[in-house]
Amino acid sequence: MSRVLVIGAGGVGSVAVHKMAMNTDIFSHITLASRTKSKCDAIAKSVLERTGVTIDTAAIDADDVAATTALIKSAKPALVVNLALPYQDLAIMDACLASGVNYLDTANYEPRDEAKFEYSWQWAYQDRFKDAGLMALLGSGFDPGVTSVFTTYTKKHLLDRIDTLDILDCNGGDTGLPFATNFNPEINLREVTAPSRHWESGQWIEGPALSHKQVFDFEGVGPKNMYLMYHEELESLAKFYPEIKRIRFWMTFGDSYLKHLEVLGNVGMTSIEPMMFQGREIIPMELLKALLPEPSSLGPLTKGKTNIGTIATGEKDGKARTVYVKNICDHEEAYAETGNQAVSYTTGVPAMIGAAMMLTGKWKGEGVFNMEQLDPDPFMDMLNQHGLPWTVEDLDAPLAF
Template identity: 70%
Template sequence: MGKTLVIGAGGVSSAAVHKMAMNSDIFTEITLASRRKFKCDDIATEVKSRTGVDIRTAEVDAMDVPAVVALIRESGAELLVNLALPYQDLKLMDACLEAGINYLDTANYEPEDEAKFEYHWQWAYQDKFKAAGLTAILGSGFDPGVTSVFATWLKKHKLDTIRQIDILDANGGDNGQAFATNFNPEINLREVLAEARHWENGAWQPTPAMTHKVEYDFPGVGPKNMYLMYHEELESLSTHFPEIERARFWMTFGDAYIMHATVLQNIGMTGIEPVMHDGHEIIPIKFLTTLLPDPSDLGALTKGKACIGDIATGQAKDGSGEKTYYIYNICDHEECYAEVGSQAVSYTTGVPAMIGAAQVLKGNWREPGVWNMEQLDPDNFMDMLNDHGLPWQVHELDGPVEF
């Protein structure tokens, strides 16, 4: 159905490309490229052994727009799936506009020299993509991504409005490491240590990072401490669902993770400003990243489950008053590794990237412009979650959350 170019060769990319290869009726030809071609070759070898499908590989610097354009044209791709770093989003969007193909990513743009991620940089491309007759899909991971589609599905099928929404992300997995991040360490630590913010009564309410903690009993995972954080879907959901009075994001962390992250921050190892070391300029967090375990290597070590979902309250479609629903997925780390060689965090981002890309290639999401996931029809995406390893369930709760 379509030729696809995937940029990036980390754990998420491996999971996504495996699932694309398992759907060769949709992804007729896949090219995988990154700055380090040997990582693409390793993934291609795994995909071939698991699925029998051949993946083309290439070397490219995602920040080099002419090189990416040349690769797009050489591959014949009609869709670029950006699974590289969020610093590279705008350059890859520029390349898609120049080459005349559609675009999809899993995380919004973040300047490399500032720990600040917002959608406005990418939303500014709306008129360019519309004028070019091209589609750009933003945030087709799990959170953001599936969590936004969950909200849209609830609005389409259960609730006329959403008054408040809480997004809960619990990882109950254990990899046996003293300290490791479940995705790119640099991005993970910048995100976790940023000031927490949530949307309430028409304004952003700030909270110091890692200070607001609540224990919650997650389906399939059990009781975990979750912390209030800022996450990009809060911005898009509060923008596109203006009736929302309060939107919050929560993620679980163990005490050991919090201790290590706090110490690393206190001694300056999470800094993003260059420092001099033995006559060489280095950026502390980039050096730290080289010392920490590669998340793509953790799949064989990780056991346990993850549970991610939304708790939303609003007026019921059937006129029965206000109702609260909890919609979520439970994902098993070991099952993910058995299927595609990745742990659940990579799987829960890579599979929705594949499904979002499938929506573009199938023609379901092809309106020219730049779109967040909650702006798109959810039904086929939700069906594919059930069919491709991320089954979801929805339950009515007794009332709004009390935390």
Template identity: 75%
Template structure:
């Protein structure tokens, strides 16, 4: 029987556990661990109520590699699914190496003291995982994750060559709050306020955060303003598909979100360096996280849909072709199924699928891998079967911006 350890009891962790429980024949014995065990117990109770499957729970400090390794040994897990904070990726990878355990995550490592997320820290583990005969699968969420697989699918089935790639992430949902983030506020705001980079003609082009805005008419959702950002899948895709001449990432934000974020930046609340307050050091962004709505609670009020996908222009049979591979996900349907809104759902489901493919041997290897390095077909098939069906549209022309 397979034994799996899931670390992280936020909104994504809850989705992962619910979806694993739906495939108990693959996942066998699952343990959910977090710094706060009571959160794990709450999720386990909800899974028992909804699906009737028992989930084990544990407490762990994922910043402590030795403690994490001890828990891996205690559970007998052969796979660790990391849906904790990206600051903890390396300590969990160290614990996997120490215990001979395969590894999967949904977001790449970034240091706590700098809003800089890059793969080179995790790619540096390649030799150690390879020599240990272990597999580490990086970025098995939606973006990164599904967007990487959409690219691999297009290269395998739709285009002979990909010249340009634009990843468009649209959340058309409304949670009814004045200002809230749909996943961990600290990670979200660090990401949004970071300097923008995109890949063009073999090099990175840098622009100020939120400086490039475009309107796009998304399928089902309608027209939304989207802003160019940097996202980690651009780094791995430009490495593994060097034919791509330009790769960009876009995310939609409403005017109210932008207004609140600008004010918070202007008054220093998005700072990640410590400041003194009443004789103690605090980090403003972490304090802001404490007073903002909990993303895990937004599912109860969020209505609307997400639309996330890739627009890719290249060549097929000697002619230029532009394809759009995308998914539409409904917030209310997600909440009805697993008690979470669509942003958590679209990350948690791909994490479950990546783990299932590793456990069944459909995806295997020795070393550190990004999603686009794997055969896209079994992953795309499972997306259709487990709540994230995808569509392909051929567009009349490339994007005109």
């Protein structure tokens, strides 16, 4: 039975808090804090209606380390779950160190002025968390997160040696809107417009954004174009699994989404370079975010399924084997349960499970950890019990290039 402080009241924060409130044996008291308190209050109202659990809410600017430290000291949590934006990661880690509390997030730190998607800043906290006897768990969403746990599960139970790993992320959901991103638009567009990069034979191979694609028939969705992209879990998987010769990440996009993106890019709206507009400095991407629908408003509109998984090739008992581990999640079912669509659901549920792993002591350690470093079994069990069941399937052949 533990107290928890969740920071961030977007779609992911909303799902995580609803799921925590459904597990009061682990999460005995929940405080939800975010920049806009009214969003926390709206989530608290929904949590009370759906689960009968009352949670505390607070306003916080998590960029302010002193204010966040004071909030942690007054809320007295055993764990801070950071579901704000990647920009806040280091400030919240600093506040956790200042108040002696464990930390969890779902996305790696990003400076506002450069899209890097790398763990270097957070891995640099290793000694400080270790010396303080605290644990920081990085990337407890779906990807990174569940896909990293799928990889460790594959290595523990399905393959003696992994040679290649492909992560396939398909959102077959349709909002009926001409253009919307299914999680924070700024972070989503930064990811999609970054050069593609994958790990092969000990080095990173880079190419232009969205320049390589193939069709894959996703169960529950159908055939979709998926594009080779860089995604942050590639860095930690390459570090912790040096045996894997090639690691790639693929994400599906519809033609209309890509057409909008191309036009927005051509006119400069996806730029993160500050510019002067009518005497004021603005960042075009931030203006675009303000114009696009809030991901948390897409719940009632989205129909269809997500299908995210890992295909690994390697050897088991001396024989070649290819295994596909995946979860399929239905947008409308996710919305009925928590009031949020499946992209928020598939991130918020693993955030709750990662928090449960830490609070129950099933995962413990001192220092900074990525998901693939920890025992996959209790996490995989909780996925099955809490709305993200997974399957294992043998494939006849590896993914084509």
